[in-house]
Amino acid sequence: MTEIRLRFPPSPTGYLHIGGARTALYNWLYARKMGGKLILRIEDTDTERSSEALAQGIIDGLEWLGIDYDEGPYYQTEFAADHRAAAAKLLASGHAYKCFCTKEELEAKRERALAAKLPLGYDRTCRYLTAEEVAAKEAAGLPSVIRFKVPERQGMLGYDDVVLGRIEADYKEIDDFVIVRSDGSPLYLLCNVADDIRDRISHVVRGQDHMTNTLKQVLLYEALEAPLPVFAHIPLTLDNKKAKISKRSHGEVVSVQFYQEMGFLPWAFNNYLVLLGWSPGNDQEFFSRDELIQAFSLERINKSSAVFNYTKGDAKFFTDPKAIAINEHYLRVMPVEELAPLVEERLRAADIWDAAWATEKRDWFLRVIALIRDRFHTLNDFASLGRAYFAEDYVIEEKPLKKNVLPYPDLKTWLPELADRLAALAPFTAENAEETARRMADELGQKPGVLINAMRTAVTGQLAGPSMFDVLLAIGQDKVVSRLRRIDHLFAV
Numbered sequence: 171m172t173e174i175r176l177r178f179p180p181s182p183t184g185y186l187h188i189g190g191a192r193t194a195l196y197n198w199l200y201a202r203k204m205g206g207k208l209i210l211r212i213e214d215t216d217t218e219r220s221s222e223a224l225a226q227g228i229i230d231g232l233e234w235l236g237i238d239y240d241e242g243p244y245y246q247t248e249f250a251a252d253h254r255a256a257a258a259k260l261l262a263s264g265h266a267y268k269c270f271c272t273k274e275e276l277e278a279k280r281e282r283a284l285a286a287k288l289p290l291g292y293d294r295t296c297r298y299l300t301a302e303e304v305a306a307k308e309a310a311g312l313p314s315v316i317r318f319k320v321p322e323r324q325g326m327l328g329y330d331d332v333v334l335g336r337i338e339a340d341y342k343e344i345d346d347f348v349i350v351r352s353d354g355s356p357l358y359l360l361c362n363v364a365d366d367i368r369d370r371i372s373h374v375v376r377g378q379d380h381m382t383n384t385l386k387q388v389l390l391y392e393a394l395e396a397p398l399p400v401f402a403h404i405p406l407t408l409d410n411k412k413a414k415i416s417k418r419s420h421g422e423v424v425s426v427q428f429y430q431e432m433g434f435l436p437w438a439f440n441n442y443l444v445l446l447g448w449s450p451g452n453d454q455e456f457f458s459r460d461e462l463i464q465a466f467s468l469e470r471i472n473k474s475s476a477v478f479n480y481t482k483g484d485a486k487f488f489t490d491p492k493a494i495a496i497n498e499h500y501l502r503v504m505p506v507e508e509l510a511p512l513v514e515e516r517l518r519a520a521d522i523w524d525a526a527w528a529t530e531k532r533d534w535f536l537r538v539i540a541l542i543r544d545r546f547h548t549l550n551d552f553a554s555l556g557r558a559y560f561a562e563d564y565v566i567e568e569k570p571l572k573k574n575v576l577p578y579p580d581l582k583t584w585l586p587e588l589a590d591r592l593a594a595l596a597p598f599t600a601e602n603a604e605e606t607a608r609r610m611a612d613e614l615g616q617k618p619g620v621l622i623n624a625m626r627t628a629v630t631g632q633l634a635g636p637s638m639f640d641v642l643l644a645i646g647q648d649k650v651v652s653r654l655r656r657i658d659h660l661f662a663v
Contacts, residue, residue, distance in 0.1 A: 174206025175372045178232075178239070179246075179362070182212055183219040185425040186231035188478060189377065189407040189415050192443045196404060197375050198237045199444070199466040209369050210242035215361060217247075231426040235436050236459075241369075246361060249368065253356040256364040256394060257316055257349060265393035266349060268314040269296040270307045291345035292317070316350035320389060329388050332402035332468045334378075339385050347386055363387050367396040375468065378403045378475075379414070402468045405447050405475045415478055423480055423489070433516060433549030434493070438500040442493040447476040456499060494547055501543050506536050513539055513552045520553035522561040538644050541636050558630040559645060566660060570633035574623040575660050581624050582657055584614065588621060589654035598647040600639035607639075628660060629653045 178194040180186065186194075201208040212228070214220040229243060260266035269292075271279075276292070283290050297319060299307075307314070321341060328338030349360040356364075362383075366374065381403050391398050407415040415424050422428045429439055441457060449472065450457075450465045457465065479490045501509070517523045527535040542556050558564035575581060588610055595602045607625070611618040622638050629650055635641060642650050 173370065173372065174201065174204040175209065175370050176201045176206060176375060177209040177211050177366065177369060177371050178237075179211040179213045179365070180228050181216060182214050182221060182225035182228060183216055184224060185422075185427055186228045187415065187424045188426065188443065188446075189424075190228075191231065191235060191237075191426050192407065192446055193375065193377060193404065194232060194237050195235070195440055195443050196448070196466075196468075196471070197373075198239075199463055200373065200375065200468060201240075202463045203466055206372070207240040208238075209244065209371070210239040211244045211246060211365060211369070212242075213246045213358070213362070215246050215355070215358070227427065231430075234430050235426065235440055237440075244365075244369075246365060249361075249365060250356075252364050252368055253361045254354075256360055256367075257356055260318065260349070260390075260393055261316065263393065264319070266316050266318050267297055267299070268304055268308075269317045269346075269348075270299075270312045270314045271296060294346055297346060313352040315348045315352050317346045318349050318386070318389065318393070320344045320346050327385055327388065329384065329398065329401055332400060333405075333471045334403055334473060337381070337384070344385060344389075349390075359383055359386055360390060363390045363394070363396075366399060367391070367394060371399050373400045373402065373468075375402045375404065378406055402471065404471050405473065407446060408475045408477050410477060410479045412475075412477070424478070429489070429493075432489075433551070434497050435500045435504065435512070435549070438497040439493070441500070442490070442496045445492075446478065447472050456496070498547055501546055501548075506540050509539055509543070510536060512549055516549045516553045517560060520557070522553065522557065524560075534644075541640055541644050545635060555632065558632070562649075564631045566627065566631040567633060570623070570627040570631070571660060573633070574620075574627045578620060578624065579661070582661060584610075584621065585624060585628060585654045585657040588625070589651045592642075592647065592654070593651045595647070598643070600637070600643045603642050604639040625654065628657060 176197040178197050180190055180194075198208050200206070210229075210232070212225050214225065225243070225245075232239070257266065261268075271292075279293055280290055282288075283293075296314075296317070323341045325341065326338040327341050327344065328336055331337050347359065348357060350356050384401060384403070388398060409415055426439075430436075437459065441462070444457075444462060444466070445455070448466070449470055451470055454465070479492070514523060514528070524531070538556075538559050539552070542552070542559060546552065546555060553560075578584075588607060591606050591610060592598070592603060595606060607621050608618045611621045614621075626632060626635065626638050626641070629645060630641060645653075
């Protein structure tokens with residue numbers, strides 16, 4: 171194969187979780203680096219558990235991450251004729267056969283093998299039926315499955331894995347496996363190979379949990395006379411108890427949508443995911459899109475499983491501190507013009523958006539984002555921790571209230587007086603506001619911090635933040651004065 175073609179084939183039986191997203195990202199990075207193509211194929215043959223809504227959720231998750239694809243989405247159920255044709259070809263070429271053994275007969279064989287301490291694989295009874303015997307059973311209307319006829323060869327079957335090296339197993343250890351059910355529906359093993367052959371897939375990059383299928387699929391490629399793709403089985407994603415991450419057992423905390431709703435930046439989350447099982451070979455931690463595409467290689471994918479250190483029940487984040495740290499970095503360094511529409515989205519969702527912030531007050535909006543983002547963890551913080559900059563219904567946190575306000579009852583008169591002095595300032599600048607506060611504290615015989623910290627609590631509700639006088643300028647003279655005059659309500663809490 172001269173063209174590099176990869177695929178991401180999720181099953182729409184649940185949301186896009188971080189393991190699947192990482193697999194999609196690795197495929198995308200390699201396709202982009204090699205100038206190849208990425209195909210999105212929705213493997214929806216599990217009709218009982220699949221749904222259009224879940225498929226769309228996967229597509230939306232990829233779109234949020236910025237993982238674009240060159241072909242698709244294709245839906246596996248649309249290619250049922252290809253799967254049946256592959257099964258028919260294997261039957262016609264003698265690489266497969268019909269098996270009429272009933273479920274009860276197979277269970278009896280298993281029990282006898284267990285009692286005799288023999289291998290538990292299928293004993294190949296139907297493999298040696300004559301054409302006449304097969305025809306007679308079919309004429310009698312007996313149901314059958316189709317099994318692949320594993321070659322009776324001496325030696326080892328194997329393939330070279332880019333991540334794990336040479337993978338082999340003795341032919342004698344491979345059972346004659348079922349490729350078509352008794353109802354005529356082909357199994358995943360066959361469908362997946364038939365689709366990859368049709369889509370001319372050159373590289374199969376997938377999780378190590380698929381390795382139980384790979385040797386069998388190697389046999390299918392050979393029997394269907396198709397070139398073998400390059401395999402790269404990437405490590406599993408484990409939780410902090412070393413259990414495999416899954417959408418069933420871990421819930422929404424491992425879904426991509428969860429991190430989107432929490433306010434993660436898409437590229438920051440990609441940057442985190444790529445390091446969850448891959449290393450650039452140096453100390454570099456943060457990558458632009460182009461840098462990561464250039465740096466990525468299948469050979470530097472780790473062999474061992476990656477650990478996603480989340481803490482379920484943590485009221486703050488529920489997630490790996492490393493993911494938070496990477497997101498904080500991008501919040502700080504991202505161009506403000508690029509960050510602004512993402513902040514706007516969060517403020518709209520919190521019902522505190524003012525259309526003027528996108529027009530005549532645009533410069534002010536950008537300045538506020540630049541001022542407050544350094545202490546934030548996710549986009550949601552702009553509407554929660556940063557709410558005082560955009561709305562009057564902000565929360566006064568208990569800790570700064572107890573530390574900076576309640577121990578000083580005289581603030582009931584001090585802060586309104588400070589408000590009057592600030593109201594008289596012209597121009598209202600950070601320098602003038604600071605000089606006014608410090609002069610008043612000196613007149614009162616108090617440390618400046620008493621007034622400054624009380625101001626921060628009254629004006630923002632927070633214990634810490636940017637320089638207080640830059641904060642006053644950002645919030646604006648009228649709002650600052652109004653908030654300082656409402657000091658009584660703080661003592662009434």
